[in-house]
């Protein structure tokens with residue numbers, strides 16, 4: 167283990183590590199960060215190593231590995247030794263997406279997921295989805311899968327625009 171003196175207090179170093187990891191954009195939706203999505207749970211300094219706790223989103227989502235590698239790279243770029251710890255439980259839920267993240271998704275044209283609160287919805291339950299452009303709930307689902315397995319394709323019946331919606335989990 168290196169005995170190099172830290173110039174900053176451990177708290178500041180931890181905050182710096184969090185900031186570096188939290189700024190990593192989602193590889194599929196670059197307008198939101200891994201922190202916005204709630205995928206990055208925590209960054210802890212353990213014996214000088216930044217340990218990033220990352221929760222996979224949808225099981226089998228191919229982005230998970232890319233996200234883990236990007237977070238690790240961001241921490242290394244910030245001068246940290248880095249390690250990723252995958253946190254399976256509690257399982258990630260779309261409820262973890264921050265309000266800021268939801269706004270960013272909407273602005274990007276992706277309908278953010280509704281908060282599921284207590285009742286856990288099935289992945290394929292049909293829920294009214296508000297159009298991110300005109301906010302009409304008068305939408306129809308075109309396809310179960312959008313550009314990625316995490317999203318479904320919808321079309322707004324009022325403004326006629328197709329859009330993607332995050333599936334609720």
Ligand SMILES: [Zn+2]
Nearest residue numbers: 297300322325
């Ligand atoms: Zn619309």
